[in-house]
Amino acid sequence: MSRKYLLLILAFGILLAVPSVIQDTFFLRIITEAILWIGLAISWDVLAGYTGYLNFGHGAFFGVGAYTTALLMNLCGCPFFVALPVAGVVAGIVALIAGIPTLRLKGAYFAIATWALARAVQQVALVMDITGGPDGMRLPTYLHPGFFYYLMLGVVAGIFALYWFLLEKAPFGLKVKAIREDDQSAMSLGLNPTKIKLQAFILSAIPAGILGAIYAYWITYIDPASVLGDLVTDQAVVMAVFGGLGTLIGPAIGAIIIFSFKTYFWAYLSNYQVLYLIILGGVIAAGVVFLPNGIWGTISGYLQTRRTLKQEPVVQEKTDKGAHHV
Amino acid sequence: MSEPLLQVNAVTKTFGGLHAVFQVSFQMNSGEIIGLIGPNGAGKTTLFNVISGFYAPNKGQIHFKGQDISGKPPYKLAVLGIGRTFQVVKPFAGLTVLENVIIASFAKHPKRRQAEQHAWKILETTGLADRANAQASSLTLAGRKRLEVSKALALEPTLLLLDEVVAGLNPTEADRTIELILSLRNMGITILIVEHIMRVIMNISDRVVVLNFGQKIAEGIPRDVAMDSGVIQAYLGEAPL
Ligand SMILES: Nc1ncnc2c1ncn2[C@@H]1O[C@H](COP(=O)(O)OP(=O)(O)OP(=O)(O)O)[C@@H](O)[C@H]1O
Ligand SMILES: [Mg+2]
Secondary structure, X not given: OHHHHHHHHHHHXXXXXXXXXXXXXXHHHHHHHHHHHHHHHHHHHHHHHHHOOOOOOHHHHHHHHHHHHHHHHHHOOOOHHHHHHHHHHHHHHHHHHHHHHHOOOOHHHHHHHHHHHHHHHHHHHHHOOXXXXXXXXXXXXXXXXXXXXXXXXXXXXXXXXXXXXXXXXXXXXXXXHHHHHOHHHHHXXXXXXXHHHHHHHXXXXXXXXXXXXXXXXXXXXXXXXXXXXXXXXXXXXXXXXXXXXXXXXXXXXXXXXXXXXXXXXXXXXHHHHHHHHHHHHHHHHHHHHHOOOHHHHHHHHHHHHHHHHHHOOOOOOOOOHXXXXX | OOOOOEEEEEEEEEEOOEEEEEEEEEEEOOOOEEEEEOOOOOOHHHHHHHHOOOOOOOEEEEEEOOEEXXXXXXXXXXXXXXXXXXOOOOOOOOOEHHHHHHHHHXXXXXXXXXXXXXXXXXXXXXXXXXXXXXXXXXXXXXHHHHHHHHHHHHOOOOEEEEEOOOOOOOHHHHHHHHHHHHHHHHOOOEEEEEOOOHHHHHHHOOEEEEEEOOEEEEEEXXXXXXXXXXXXXXXXXXXXX
16 A cells, blocks of 8 residues: 555656756647646546446536636636646536436436537537637747746646545445445435435546646646547546546556557557557457556456455355345 | 324325225334334335335325425435434445445534544444455345444434345354344334334334235234234235135
């Protein structure tokens, strides 16, 4: 346990030192984006991995955050640090409104509903004048790669720490897991599943909105395809699943691996870009089949089994004789 | 006499055209153990589900501590003091035994540390403390049934509904569970228990309520109910010649 903390702190320390060691802005930009994806993957995992509800519209929160920032900065000249928290709040409110009717549904319907929500939000951005329609929006430029690097790092580290505390230390985490494991049993123990799922949904949406805000100000140009398209959600999903759901560390690792792969491919093998999606798809299919718990889930599961085997004999699971009664 | 703890008043619950529970009434006083028996499909579990809020009754009311609780959701009733187990056990399989019980303890002990302390106490009571750090999915059936009871108990309920917590256990395990149930009564918990094993019901119940095809066909002290011709007929399944 404490070794895990040390590794995280070490990783954070190394990341803090990166800009002073690496002067290459291209490389800094890539690491900034990698950190962004870690944030998106873990925020998606909060709902999917901890409650079992697959949100196929996560990109909508990212896009809402990005557009909120662009609108505030362009229309009323808001400073970025005012727009940033507002973007998070707006994403949270969208989650609240979307979650109340949909989180009562079974998981599969929720997945479809969130996907539809994302398409609807994208359509709104496409048809409105104020958002620039398909042309998108430009933001005031602030060219300072180091600033965005540290901002991204600080925000994602903060999100990670908050999630870690809430989900692994505080009562909230166990309550959420209880609902994932068995919502009827959870209900009989005083937990309101819809309310807790809604809290998790909002907890997942707000950081995505904040990341959208940073992204918009950093890249200075957003349009419905780039921040509200399927790709944002799809990549976050793939990263989280590949790394290992419900573990926070897993999706972070998945984000680093998938993003590195993608970057390498696009930078050095750009002639073979079509291959990217094919290989990615193949890797994911293989991952789901051979590592259903993701990379991190498989590793930590293996370590845990070894530890248990050393400590106590594994109890043979008997068949549940009561199970045929209904 | 103070007012009854639980009053079930002409409760009916139907599924499609089927009366799973039909106009059932009975009441429970504080500190009682009541056995709820009846053949398979008689409506015992359905009645549990209605009392614990999983189904709203189609007709009738349920009063708990003098308050009308009909149709209130389970999570509110749990906090009000109704704990229940599930006939088909529902452990949080991926979590440890201790975590399972900590979750249940949050209802009365919202802080993590206090909840954990409380959970340990419960596990000592129910004899699962030595398995506290095992995955719930690694427990045997007897262990899982104990875990069901532990979770319901961790709510610190006034009323505890036990649905076949003894069935499927070997005689030694069964005796330990019966002992546990009696000790819970001594702690002041009122218990409604469903069980097919007559030895259990007859030994521990103060009164017995008998259901058949959703209707209450008898109620009384165990000895009288055991000799009731209607009850015998229901269990033998055909009219005596
Ligand atoms: N959710 C449901 N939907 C439809 N029918 C149901 C449902 N639950 C129970 N029933 C029916 O209601 C009747 C009563 O079932 P219930 O499970 O309450 O019986 P029981 O007395 O608990 O039986 P057992 O001793 O086998 O546990 C049965 O005919 C059953 O098939
Ligand atoms: Mg039953």
